[in-house]
Amino acid sequence: MSLSLSEVQRIAHLARIEVSEAEAETSRNHLNGIFSLIEAMQAVDTSGVEPMAHAQDLSQRLREDRVTHLDEDGSRRAAFQAVAPETEAGLYLVPKVIE
Amino acid sequence: MSQWEVVIGIETHAQLATVSKIFSGASTAFGAAPNTQAAPVDLALPGVLPVLNKGAVECAIRFGLAVDAQVARKSVFARKNYFYPDLPKGYQISQFELPVVQGGHVTIVVGQGEKSYEKRVNLTRAHLEEDAGKSLHEDFHGKTGIDLNRAGTPLLEIVTEPDMRSADEAVAYAKALHALVRWIGICDGNMQEGSFRCDANVSVHKPGTPFGTRREIKNLNSFRFLKEAIEYEVRWQIETLEDGGSIQQATVLFDPATGETRAMRSKEDAHDYRYFPDPDLLPLVIGEDWVERTRAALPELPEAKKQRFMADYGLSAYDATGLTASLETADYYEACVAAAGQASAKPCANWVMVDLAARLNKEGLELGQSPVSAVQLGGLVARIADNTISNAIAKKVFEALWAGEGSTADEIIEKQGLKQITDSGAIEKLVDEVLAANAANVAEFKAGKEKAFNALVGQVMKAAKGKANPQQVNDLLRAKLAG
Structure with missing residues (x-):
């Protein structure tokens, strides 16, 4: 299978990546190259093999339900917000979003 | 449509x-x-x-x-x-x-x-x-x-x-x-x-x-x-x-x-x-x-509890559903029955779902905030069951418990002298006095007016300050009027 240019542009839009026509064409070639690798793998007979959800065959370690992040005086917030473009009243400000 | x-x-x-x-x-x-x-x-x-x-x-x-x-x-x-x-x-x-x-x-x-x-x-x-x-x-x-x-x-x-x-x-x-x-x-x-x-x-x-x-x-x-x-x-x-x-x-x-x-x-x-x-x-x-540890730690589930309430307490599906609407209600009810005795399971259901619910609703309170505990309410229901008080007096005792006038129904009944009069001699005396003083009602009753009977019962209860056993008053009045 191979991707069309408009499919590449749609994927870029969903990922909020701005691409020029030329970049989209380059990406299309790269992605199609990856698809050919996948096609080679899909030729392998995997019937009867349980799909893995992760490359490592391990199970998730769990955390006890305890509060470990404390910020009663807001000092940690202040540190995090020091690198934010704009904040006010403890909030991060972003361009207006309306449904 | x-x-x-x-x-x-x-x-x-x-x-x-x-x-x-x-x-x-x-x-x-x-x-x-x-x-x-x-x-x-x-x-x-x-x-x-x-x-x-x-x-x-x-x-x-x-x-x-x-x-x-x-x-x-x-x-x-x-x-x-x-x-x-x-x-x-x-x-x-x-x-x-x-x-x-x-x-x-x-x-x-x-x-x-x-x-x-x-x-x-x-x-x-x-x-x-x-x-x-x-x-x-x-x-x-x-x-x-x-x-x-x-x-x-x-x-x-x-x-x-x-x-x-x-x-x-x-x-x-x-x-x-x-x-x-x-x-x-x-x-x-x-x-x-x-x-x-x-x-x-x-x-x-x-x-x-x-x-x-x-x-x-x-x-x-x-x-x-x-x-x-x-x-x-x-x-x-x-x-x-x-x-x-x-x-x-x-x-x-x-x-x-x-x-x-x-x-x-x-x-x-x-x-x-x-x-x-x-x-x-x-x-x-x-x-x-x-999974098994979690299963063992689960409380009895609403449907199972509802079925048990119907089987063990003889409650209707309607009552059992209402009392298992929340775990809190079900626990309150069971504590109430434990205090009142299993024979009073049905009256306990009525008290929890009708009287207590109405009172809580009036004050805008949740069951968890009730001033009357399940044990107090059960103690009250027990005194109705053993004829210490009538239903009408029980409502007074309930109000007194609500207001914190005593820590148990027994204490309030004792302190406020609300114990029901079941001594038939005492009730007979009251009945005789009422009959003597209300000749007009007696005549109406004998002329076939059932309403006059209720008026006489009311007079006796009033003379007894509400404490006479209603069934005994009824029986004695009937007997006297028939005689």
Whole structure:
């Protein structure tokens, strides 16, 4: 299978990546190259093999339900917000979003 | 109208009652200063990794067992990709192909009285996921303010099959589920604070034809809105179809002010979530021993308790349903019966569901805030059962207990001299006095006026300050008047 240019542009839009026509064409070639690798793998007979959800065959370690992040005086917030473009009243400000 | 059939499925987001978030150690407490409960994982700072909260998984297991579902021995977390500023990672961690709870069912009772019926609503699945933050659209110089305190709060999304056929069935289901999640202690059920919110998928079709196209009504946070929104949506869909139009799949919002639903966004783009297994999280494995330990720790479930109340206490289905509406009510009732004696199970049911409920309602109190404890109420009912006091006096004693005039019914009866007069000699004396003083009533009664008898009973009770045993007064009066 191979991707069309408009499919590449749609994927870029969903990922909020701005691409020029030329970049989209380059990406299309790269992605199609990856698809050919996948096609080679899909030729392998995997019937009867349980799909893995992760490359490592391990199970998730769990955390006890305890509060470990404390910020009663807001000092940690202040540190995090020091690198934010704009904040006010403890909030991060972003361009207006309306449904 | 009648040839259309309504089809409803419900998705509920129940906020799990953990103290910390699903993937970070930030608190989930409501109402903190903005962004003071947002840890690096919730902020999606580079290089951070989510670590799953055991308490959230335990809640999911409890739920799965309570609805008789399959608790998946292995489930997988997936990324649901979409861009919105209240979700700083650019994806929500959820579960897609292998959810933690699969199948299950909830039994609902729809309507009241003789027309009520039971129905089983099947569940498709329930999965763990994280909540998003909150966007504040008030004026921040034309910008939107983002508070990430809620981001990462654990949710259990509970999805039904399209099994409901009316707004009433949808509400009955939502109420039953609401009661259940609180009963098993996995969600506080606070709808104002958004701990329990429903999305309703609604479509209409003609029976025998395929289901119609559905529209999803988002974020209904009260049972009344759920009912109003579905009723409006059903009318709108039927009118649209009967006018020759067609329904487009859409997400709609309900506006409580106008009682209308309106389309929010076309699903086409929003649905392209490109789910894939989250490489930051390994599969969740739940061992048999964990499931069995959780099963052993579950309280008796509402349906089982209801059946037991009917069998052990001889209660009607109506009484048993009312008394198992919440675990708190059921516990109160059982403590009351324990104090009053099992023979008084039925009067205890009446006191809890009628007298106490009315009094609490009048004061705007919850059962947990009742000034009269279950043991106090049981002690009161016991004194009615052994004829120490009449029902009428019992209501006075109840008021006295409510006002804190004594710590037990016995103390109040003793202190206020409310003990019932059962000495037939004393009652006879009162009856004789009343008969002598009310010749007119006696004559009326003998002329066949039954009402006059009640007037005489009233006079005797008044002379006895309400304390004479009513049955004895009746019997003695009848005997004297007949003689």
